[in-house]
Amino acid sequence: MNLKLHNVPADPWELLHEWLPSNENPERPVVTVATVGLDGIPDARTQLLSEYDEHGFYIHEDSRSRKVAQLAANPGAAIVARFPEEARQLVIQGLAEVASAEEQARAYANRSEYLQQLAWQNTIEFASLPQEDRIESWAAFKAAHADGIGQPPTWIGHLIRPLRLSFWIGSAETASRRVDYTRASVTDPQWTVKLLAG
Template identity: 50%
Template sequence: MTLPAEALRLLADWLPGNDDPERPRMQLATVDASGLPDIRTVLLSEWDETGFFLHTDANSRKVAQLASFPGVALDLLWPGFARQLVVQGRAERADGDEERRVYARRSPYLRQLAWQNTAEVAQLPREERTRQWAEFADAHDIAALEAPATWVGYRVRPSRLTFWEADPEGPSHRVEFGLSDEGWARFDLPG
C-alpha cells in the first residue's frame, strides 16, 4: 500500500531530497524480547511512496529486535521545534540494490565506519582503535569500497503518519493519516 497523496506532498515539502548529503536524524523505537521499548537515533537514508529507509549493522541490537518483532515507531523533529513527524509501522529488509545505492551515497567516514564498527574494535583502547582506523584508511580506497556483509537496510512501511506543526499565532495542530482495512483515513487532531 502506497502512502496517501496528501502525505506524500507533505513529505516532499518537509524533508530534504534523497540526494541531499545532509540526512535527517530520527529516533527509531523498537521493542525488545521482554516487551520493553528501546530507542536510538539513526539517519533517514531515503524515503519513497512506500515508506522510510534506514541502514545499520546486522549485528546490532535493533536488528535482533526487528527479527523477533518488526513493529517500530519513528520520530523526526525539526529545528526550532517547528515540526514533528511521528510514524508507526513495520520494518522489513530493503533490497540489495537499495542497500548498495545508499552505501555509495554515504560520506567516506560513514563508509569506513560500516567496516570498523565491530564489537571487537570496541573492546580496544582508544589509541589502538585510532591506529586501526588509520591503517584501514591507508590500505583501502574508501571511495571505491563496497559495503561490508553486515551493512543492512530496512524499509519502515507506515500504518500511521502524524504531521505536527507549531503555530506561533494559534494552537499547534496535527494532521494524521491512519491505515485500516478500508484504506487510508485523514484526521485533524489537537497538537
C-alpha cells in the first residue's frame, strides 16, 4: 500500500471497506474486544465481528455475560483485528451502545446453526454437567429444533461507535507504520488523520 498523507482517504470507511470482509461474507473476522472491568482493570476476550456499517462495529453476546455488565457500567471499548497474511492490524477505540432489535435479529439469523444453539445452551448450569450429559443434551436440543432455532431472550448485540481507528501496515522490507484517524465525538463527521510510527 503506497500511502502518503496526501493520498490517505479522509474517510476511514474507505479503508475499512478494503480491509474488512463484506457483511455478506459468512467468514466473520475474529477480533479481540476489550472492555473496562467493574474493578477498573481492563478485560478482553475473543469475539466475532458480526457486521459493520457507517455507524460502527457490531458484536453479539449473552446478556448475562460479564462484558455486558461492564459495557452497561462503562461504554468504553476497544477492538483489535489482526490480518497476519496481509501484515495488517486494525485497532478501534469507541463507545458501545445496545444495538437495535432489528440488527440483533439479523445477526442471530446470520449465525451458523451451531452458534444459534450455543446461544441457548452456553450457561453455567450446562457447563457444570458431565461431558456425556452435555453431548446428550446438545444432540437432544438439536433434534428437537430441526426446523430452526429461534432467537433466545438472552441474545444481545452492541454497536461500538468509533472515536479512533488505527490501521497498522507492516512490511518485510521496511518499518511498519500506522494511519491513525481520530475524532472528538462519536457523532463528529470530521476525522483528523495522522501517519504514525508502527
